[in-house]
Amino acid sequence: VGREPEGGWLNETEWQAWRGLIAFAMLGLPELERTMRPHGLVHVEYGLLAALSTRPLRLSDLAATLDMSQSRLSHRMNKLRERGLVTVRPCAHDGRSTIAEITEEGRALVGEIAPQHVEDVRRLIFDHLQPCQVKALGEALAVVADRLGSCPSRGDS
Amino acid sequence: VGREPEGGWLNETEWQAWRGLIAFAMLGLPELERTMRPHGLVHVEYGLLAALSTRPLRLSDLAATLDMSQSRLSHRMNKLRERGLVTVRPCAHDGRSTIAEITEEGRALVGEIAPQHVEDVRRLIFDHLQPCQVKALGEALAVVADRLGSCPSRGDS
DNA sequence: CAAGATTGAAGAGTCAATCTTG
């Protein structure tokens, strides 16, 4: 925002909360990216591998899980496929769908990165909070997820 | 993250909080961008104009205020200058510095966008929270901001 | 026609290199 020109449309408390969210976006997220970069990944690619490490997934479901557009997913999957971290095969039941699966190399990379990533998340956020604060944070932000998760405003094109 | 492969390195509560933060990044921020796009701006450019609407600023200070790298600022300022939304002049006291100032057109654009932006922020976050939740959110995230704001890990190149 | 998926172009962000002034 920038502290609105003509007085405050957000009160002092709201302003602090908003500043915190923007700080997370402008400082916290780049910090996560810095951990991924030496491994040749961006954060969302790690998310894809982590999701696939549980079980193979339709590309559509994968995109929905990570709140990505299909085209964004497609570009990321191209890279991951070229690096041999995932494989892709047509779905047996629906010729339109594609199933993505993680490879052994992909699984190994996730295993290598995961501890660093969790440590990042702790160092960035949770090391500084009391359990009750974590709870409050989660409950407050759950609204965002619920509200936006079921919104018509998304979609690829 | 993606719910780590081998069990939970984050407990249930932390997981919910983390999910909320990522949801904000993956759903909330793009929503803000969608409001800016019809005006030919990205969110951070609006932030720059909003900051400059208070008073002229050295580019360095502007970058620090918005937690941007100098090169990122430079690229954005090129665009804003070409569109006539800001002007730039050398600093009188230090030949290395540059002072940025908003133009009348820039000020008008901020005035046009600001109400929509504030409404976005309310609709996304604060309309759904009790005052005490806003307070808790702000206090929890203030730690993040403080912690990351004074970190050695940043810098342009 | 709708759903799943891919592609290419344009805009934005990051990094490294560079330039100038103190």
Added chain:
DNA sequence: CAAGATTGACTCTTCAATCTTG
């Protein structure tokens, strides 16, 4: 040499257009 600032190359994201299958 350090600080302020700029540039170019490369990568990532978005959007619109397209293709295929149900």
